[in-house]
Amino acid sequence: MVPQRGCRASTSTSPTRGKHARRCGKADRRKDEFLATLAHELRNPLAPIRNAVQLLKLSAVDHPVVRTAQDIMDRQVDHMVHLIDDLLDVSRITRGKLALRRQPVELTRVVQQAVETSRPNIRQQFTVSLPSDPIHLHGDAVRLSQVLANLLNNAAKYTEPDGRIALTAALEGDEVCIRISDSGIGIDPEQLPNLFQMFSQARPALARSEGGLGIGLSLARSLVEMHGGTITAHSAGLGKGSELSVRLPVVHAPSATAHAPEPSRPDSVAMRRVLVVDDVQDSVQSLAALLRLDGNEVEMAADGIEALEKTRNFRPDLIILDLGLPRMNGYDVCRTIRQQDWGKDIFIVALTGWGQDSDRARTLAAGFNAHLVKPVGYETLRSVLASPSMT
Ligand SMILES: Nc1ncnc2c1ncn2[C@@H]1O[C@H](COP(=O)(O)OP(=O)(O)OP(=O)(O)O)[C@@H](O)[C@H]1O
Ligand SMILES: [Mg+2]
Structure with a gap:
């Protein structure tokens, strides 16, 4: 990701230097790609961990030792998310892929x-x-x-x-x-x-x-x-x-100066039928449990084909859909649903480790209503559930 100093210094146009620079450029690119993938892979396990911590907090056990342990996990997951986000940002900046929203x-x-x-x-x-x-x-x-x-x-x-x-x-x-x-x-x-x-x-x-x-x-x-x-x-x-x-x-x-509206913090969210789709069992189950605690009716699916079947039979109001899925990927699942008469009004949220602008553009084009990057705090998900387009 970071150009090695020797590489950056090689501004000469001699053929050997040129080859050297090209080799370095290639190595840099591979390092960038590696870091972006690493950060993405590290992000994935954090989502279920964060959900599980939230679940513990909402559960009935209220013991000081348990509470301290939960707070520690909460803080450390936040810290890890920050480190990984920094890594991703740096890799985007060095590749010129970070766009400001000014x-x-x-x-x-x-x-x-x-x-x-x-x-x-x-x-x-x-x-x-x-x-x-x-x-x-x-x-x-x-x-x-x-x-x-x-x-x-x-x-x-x-x-x-x-x-x-x-x-x-x-x-x-x-x-x-x-x-x-x-x-x-x-x-x-x-x-x-x-x-x-x-x-x-x-x-x-x-x-x-x-x-x-x-x-x-x-x-x-x-x-x-x-x-x-x-x-x-x-x-x-x-x-x-x-x-x-x-x-x-x-x-x-x-x-x-425009005053951006403050994000709303819903106290309660109306009950909905929700389908959660992810091939990582821990992710689906922790998220489903949180949604059920809020009074929603929840079904789960572990791959793209199962997601389509469940959507057809269960007719959810909301689908939380991972993108990388066995049998059929999330984009194709969303596109297929949108082609059905009954599938036009379902609110479909992409929940993924990929959060670059190009990834958002792809989900939008596939027919998703929203794009959330893992790990998503449960409060963020609740505000999506409470958003005007969902009510
Ligand atoms: N306020 C400060 N007082 C003293 N030293 C500082 C201060 N801010 C930065 N530094 C020095 O500059 C270095 C680089 O800071 P930088 O924020 O880039 O990295 P970091 O804090 O070590 O790690 P991280 O990537 O988590 O921010 C630090 O390691 C520290 O030695
Ligand atoms: Mg620092």
Whole structure:
């Protein structure tokens, strides 16, 4: 995924060098593909694990030891999902396949989202200070909050629990400068120039004990630069804290700002007939159990042909359909259902490990109503069940 330094440096046009570069390019591509596949494969088992944890939480057993164990599993699965998502993002960026969804967005929203994500990791004294006037950006709110959350997570990770972390933002000409400063372990001046390189960890031994892949900052830099911004790091030296600054161009047309509707959080969901299709038994069963706990009537299928038969006989309102299935794949199942008179109004959701834009376009073209990427939190699934198009 990351071009080896020797490969990147070979700009000469001599035939041997050319061959070398081609070989390296091929090796890079294979590494990219391997990482994308690895991340995808690692994501799959996480879906049933997350469902099983949710099931335990909803079940009647309420013992402090059980609750602690559930919370640990919950947190660790979340952590693993983040690591895998980072890996996937990096592999997309290096292949030029990450597309931003830019729209007018207010800085407060981006900051709120980032703080919400990182809050569980921050034990230090933490302050946020934003200008009183709204600051408007043209950006991908999800990606920008991901950048800030990465920086906040670093500050939390590399600062003693009794230290301080601050996030401040200020308008500077046509840019907003968002600074995240901490009173933590600081950064060796010699390391500063390498900090944003992929897999670079300023103190490998310590960093490893802290966990992490060393891609957070590199990802942050790529995302900021894709927004036309810059990111820099300052530190007065080891033990003297760090300050990471993100500069982004601002938009001076407040009227253009659209307020995206808040995602709805349904308290209860009307009962439905649901067919869950997945060849991984743990996935189907854990999801079916959760849906039944909510009062839905649920049937299960383990392959594409069985899915078609069950759909014909059971006539579900909703089908949650995995894509990679034995006997007939999910795309063909969906297309076949859509060709039937009785199959036009069924709400069909693709639940898959593949989440790139091209994958979404393919499911849409096959007739799916929604595309969810594993592992899906049960709350997300509930909001799909409660969405207007489903009611
Ligand atoms: N606030 C900070 N204070 C001190 N060192 C930092 C800080 N932020 C980053 N670093 C140093 O920069 C390195 C690279 O950071 P980066 O976020 O890319 O990787 P990571 O935190 O090690 O792993 P992950 O991929 O999980 O983010 C870190 O390993 C750490 O040594
Ligand atoms: Mg990090």
